Amino acid sequence: MVYLESHSTDPYFNLALEEYIFEHMDRSRQYFLLWQNDRTIVVGKYQNTAEEINQSYVEAHGIRVARRLSGGGAVYHDKGNLNFTFIVDQADNADFNFNVFVVPVLRALERFGVTAAFNGRNDLTIDGQKFSGNSQYARHGRLLHHGCIMLDSNLTNVADALKVKQAKFDSKSVKSVRSRVTTINAHAPRPISMEEFKAALRAGILESDGLEPRTLTPEELAAVKRLRDEKYATWEWNYGRSPAYHMRRERKFSAGLVTIFLQAEEGRIKSIRFYGDFFGNGDLAELEEAMVSLKLDQHLEKALENCRIGEYLNGITAHDIAQMLLY
Ligand SMILES: Nc1ncnc2c1ncn2[C@@H]1O[C@H](COP(=O)(O)OC(=O)CCCC[C@@H]2CCSS2)[C@@H](O)[C@H]1O
Numbered sequence: 238m239v240y241l242e243s244h245s246t247d248p249y250f251n252l253a254l255e256e257y258i259f260e261h262m263d264r265s266r267q268y269f270l271l272w273q274n275d276r277t278i279v280v281g282k283y284q285n286t287a288e289e290i291n292q293s294y295v296e297a298h299g300i301r302v303a304r305r306l307s308g309g310g311a312v313y314h315d316k317g318n319l320n321f322t323f324i325v326d327q328a329d330n331a332d333f334n335f336n337v338f339v340v341p342v343l344r345a346l347e348r349f350g351v352t353a354a355f356n357g358r359n360d361l362t363i364d365g366q367k368f369s370g371n372s373q374y375a376r377h378g379r380l381l382h383h384g385c386i387m388l389d390s391n392l393t394n395v396a397d398a399l400k401v402k403q404a405k406f407d408s409k410s411v412k413s414v415r416s417r418v419t420t421i422n423a424h425a426p427r428p429i430s431m432e433e434f435k436a437a438l439r440a441g442i443l444e445s446d447g448l449e450p451r452t453l454t455p456e457e458l459a460a461v462k463r464l465r466d467e468k469y470a471t472w473e474w475n476y477g478r479s480p481a482y483h484m485r486r487e488r489k490f491s492a493g494l495v496t497i498f499l500q501a502e503e504g505r506i507k508s509i510r511f512y513g514d515f516f517g518n519g520d521l522a523e524l525e526e527a528m529v530s531l532k533l534d535q536h537l538e539k540a541l542e543n544c545r546i547g548e549y550l551n552g553i554t555a556h557d558i559a560q561m562l563l564y
Pocket residue numbers: 279305309310311312313314318320321359367368369370371372383384385386387395399412413414415416417418
């Protein structure tokens with residue numbers, strides 16, 4: 238098995254690296270990758286990004302938001318979290334059999350005296366609490382299995398970064414399955430360092446396959462960076478790929494009740510209607526028109542500041558409307 242370790246903590250680079258290996262590297266080989274991200278929320282391929290992330294937290298802390306190739310829910314990564322990826326022939330691995338890919342993790346943990354379990358869904362748990370989520374992607378006879386492992390993550394941040402209150406979004410998007418979470422180090426007899434843990438993981442794989450370290454050639458590196466810039470780092474991929482949805486929101490302000498009907502497509506407002514009993518002087522249709530195509534992300538409030546909300550809706554601010562649409 239070929240072993241690659243990414244020295245970048247840029248999630249967009251790392252996700253591009255996975256895709257590059259999957260699509261372009263020698264298909265007669267199997268690959269194992271270890272990588273880490275700076276603070277990032279990684280959403281599943283079929284998720285509505287706005288629905289999964291805590292927008293104000295993401296904005297305040299400069300957390301990156303990235304969409305991956307595989308399905309499933311949204312997870313939070315920091316430097317206490319380790320990601321691993323297997324890229325193998327599908328023929329040798331029954332479809333979506335997660336077991337074989339998580340065994341090395343369980344084996345590595347045994348070395349440290351930590352007993353973990355695979356819950357049969359896609360999670361690894363200790364005492365019933367999740368510390369690892371896994372998902373897969375298959376295409377053209379190749380299979381990618383990846384997982385994230387919280388060795389020492391900040392669990393408060395994990396909880397804060399992901400949206401807690403499930404809003405009433407009406408869409409076909411995949412919803413995340415919230416779990417009680419923990420870290421490995423919370424259960425280890427002594428704290429395990431990231432380097433030690435990575436070494437144990439490699440050793441766990443070595444028991445069944447040899448590992449052959451490999452680095453990228455300058456040409457490969459350039460191609461991965463291109464894929465990062467053209468796909469994984471783009472708004473169009475990370476937000477714009479969100480499934481269409483519509484929602485109805487109502488909020489009582491001191492001036493009265495505001496109701497909003499919103500249709501969203503590709504991460505942007507497709508149409509919006511306001512209903513209320515305290516309109517201002519402007520023609521509401523003008524405001525509704527001006528809001529079409531605005532991006533439904535953490536910068537919405539700023540964009541709304543140019544829409545002169547208060548002129549159309551007495552006493553209501555850009556902040557109020559952004560809150561109604563994103564939370
Ligand atoms: N880093 C991390 N590790 C484990 N569990 C997490 C993490 N962050 C959040 N969570 C918990 O999982 C649920 C979501 O669970 P859910 O089952 O919905 O989604 C997943 O597990 C997806 C795993 C994707 C793994 C990829 C590997 C490389 S890039 S990301 C979330 O609400 C939290 O309760």
